[in-house]
Amino acid sequence: MRYAYFPGCSAESTARDMHQSTLAVARALNLELVEPKGWTCCGATAGHQTDPFLAVSLPAANLAKVQDMKLDMVVNCAACFNRMKVANHEIAADAAVRKQVGAALDRDYDGSVKVRHLLEVLLDDVGTKALARAAKSSLAGLKVACYYGCLLVRPPNILKFDDPENPTCLDRLVTALGGQSLEWPGKVECCGGGLSLSRTDVVVNLSESILDMAVQAGADCIAVSCPMCQVNLDLRQQDINKQTGKNYQIPIIYITQLIGLCLGVGPDELGFEKLMVPASRVLEKVTANPHE
Amino acid sequence: MITIKKKKTAPGLKHAVEQLCHVDLSVCFQCKKCSSGCAVAKLTKIRPSEVMRRLHLDAGRELLESDLIWTCASCGTCSARCPMGIDVAAVMDALRQLAMARGASTPAGNVPLFNRAFLKTVATFGRTYELGMVAAYKLGTGKLMADTEKFPTMLKKGKLALLPPRGADRKTVGRIFKHAQQHQGPQA
Numbered sequence A: 001m002r003y004a005y006f007p008g009c010s011a012e013s014t015a016r017d018m019h020q021s022t023l024a025v026a027r028a029l030n031l032e033l034v035e036p037k038g039w040t041c042c043g044a045t046a047g048h049q050t051d052p053f054l055a056v057s058l059p060a061a062n063l064a065k066v067q068d069m070k071l072d073m074v075v076n077c078a079a080c081f082n083r084m085k086v087a088n089h090e091i092a093a094d095a096a097v098r099k100q101v102g103a104a105l106d107r108d109y110d111g112s113v114k115v116r117h118l119l120e121v122l123l124d125d126v127g128t129k130a131l132a133r134a135a136k137s138s139l140a141g142l143k144v145a146c147y148y149g150c151l152l153v154r155p156p157n158i159l160k161f162d163d164p165e166n167p168t169c170l171d172r173l174v175t176a177l178g179g180q181s182l183e184w185p186g187k188v189e190c191c192g193g194g195l196s197l198s199r200t201d202v203v204v205n206l207s208e209s210i211l212d213m214a215v216q217a218g219a220d221c222i223a224v225s226c227p228m229c230q231v232n233l234d235l236r237q238q239d240i241n242k243q244t245g246k247n248y249q250i251p252i253i254y255i256t257q258l259i260g261l262c263l264g265v266g267p268d269e270l271g272f273e274k275l276m277v278p279a280s281r282v283l284e285k286v287t288a289n290p291h292e
Numbered sequence B: 001m002i003t004i005k006k007k008k009t010a011p012g013l014k015h016a017v018e019q020l021c022h023v024d025l026s027v028c029f030q031c032k033k034c035s036s037g038c039a040v041a042k043l044t045k046i047r048p049s050e051v052m053r054r055l056h057l058d059a060g061r062e063l064l065e066s067d068l069i070w071t072c073a074s075c076g077t078c079s080a081r082c083p084m085g086i087d088v089a090a091v092m093d094a095l096r097q098l099a100m101a102r103g104a105s106t107p108a109g110n111v112p113l114f115n116r117a118f119l120k121t122v123a124t125f126g127r128t129y130e131l132g133m134v135a136a137y138k139l140g141t142g143k144l145m146a147d148t149e150k151f152p153t154m155l156k157k158g159k160l161a162l163l164p165p166r167g168a169d170r171k172t173v174g175r176i177f178k179h180a181q182q183h184q185g186p187q188a
């Protein structure tokens, strides 16, 4: 199966590990990911906070490129996924917006490219059964708190992604690979998102409560699918410890890294060494578990 | 009880907000669900339902300087839970856009500066260039040392790219930013 894969800017910096593990998992599962040539930033939070026109046009530049490829767009970054879908929605719903965007892009774009999150591809096109069959080792004995954050599930009327208050797609993948996904109250809480640099105080406060909930639930690690959540919970963990006097040491792992491990991809290729809070205990557990 | 101290000289924000985000402020019946789910309300003086009420009563500039709009993480919980289907998060966007356009002061942190630095790198390179953006942001805040202790590790781990991104279609992005400037809307 072929898809147009939009990596997102963080794939080239803070989320190189997410990008690497996405490519590795796709390779192992025979999913062909083609990057749209010349793809550009979706504008992220700064875009929609600043200007409604930028918020729609920046994603649309990429959607138009994918339209020419005649493929579905697949995204793994929750933030990009969100912006792409919202832009599509606004362009399709409002002729004036479509016209404005068309003028800036110097071509018409109608909002019709299908945008899918990589998780949807894994669950619907590959399927948990095939995934389990392809697995060489399992997550048995690993307690995983699956963290969805905001941008994957909200706004629910536009994203139509899973249950917005109690999503389960990450949990289903973890369970399919033999892991124990935990019931915990933090799944769709907000970590502070794009405020990491500009309001570090807010991010420390919100992210600390997420770490706390996961630890209370007995998690060995938190699984994520958004580079901003990953950075806030992982890179900021030492700031959180410094400022609260706590001593959190909980690895924040991309779901594609966990899946890749089970598929037999080496930890280096999956970017495990890039995690700030080391995942050595998780790695030991998983690699010692042959999948039956 | 909410009392509005409206400066008689300045027009209220109600119309401008409705224009920007196409939200019908009048259907809010103050159930306060938006506030109870708000990620940051525990940290702010004013909560989303109060912003909604004040706007409906046509509050003025003081709302553009309220701490909520620059603490809001755009998590979307308020919009998702509003029983009247009001996109409260879009109202927050509209207030930020107006605050930037009208040069309102920012009570805490410096999100506008961050957003400008972010979009500047996008306009220049077509993609985010974190190091360039962080540099511009830090020069603006004067807090040069915050977070720099993390840079060596991040560079070593390949979590920060030393060089600006390449290969992006800068022509299209350039056109988009040019069009944005021509629109009457608030600017980057």
Ligand code: SF4
Residues within 6 Å of the ligand: A007, A008, A009, A010, A011, A040, A041, A042, A043, A044, A045, A077, A079, A080, B128
């Ligand atoms: S959300 Fe972030 S990573 Fe995704 S394209 Fe936009 S800026 Fe880049």
Ligand code: SF4
Residues within 6 Å of the ligand: A078, A148, A149, A150, A151, A152, A189, A190, A191, A192, A193, A194, A226, A228, A229, A232, B073, B075
């Ligand atoms: S959890 Fe945090 S970073 Fe992740 S999607 Fe939400 S605000 Fe964004």
Ligand code: SF4
Residues within 6 Å of the ligand: B027, B028, B029, B030, B031, B032, B033, B034, B035, B048, B049, B052, B081, B082, B083, B084, B085, B086, B088
């Ligand atoms: S949830 Fe909706 S109706 Fe209730 S107070 Fe907030 S905006 Fe008003």
Ligand code: SF4
Residues within 6 Å of the ligand: B034, B037, B038, B039, B040, B041, B048, B071, B072, B073, B074, B075, B076, B077, B078, B079, B088, B089, B092
């Ligand atoms: S979007 Fe902003 S105002 Fe709405 S719940 Fe989230 S933080 Fe609060």
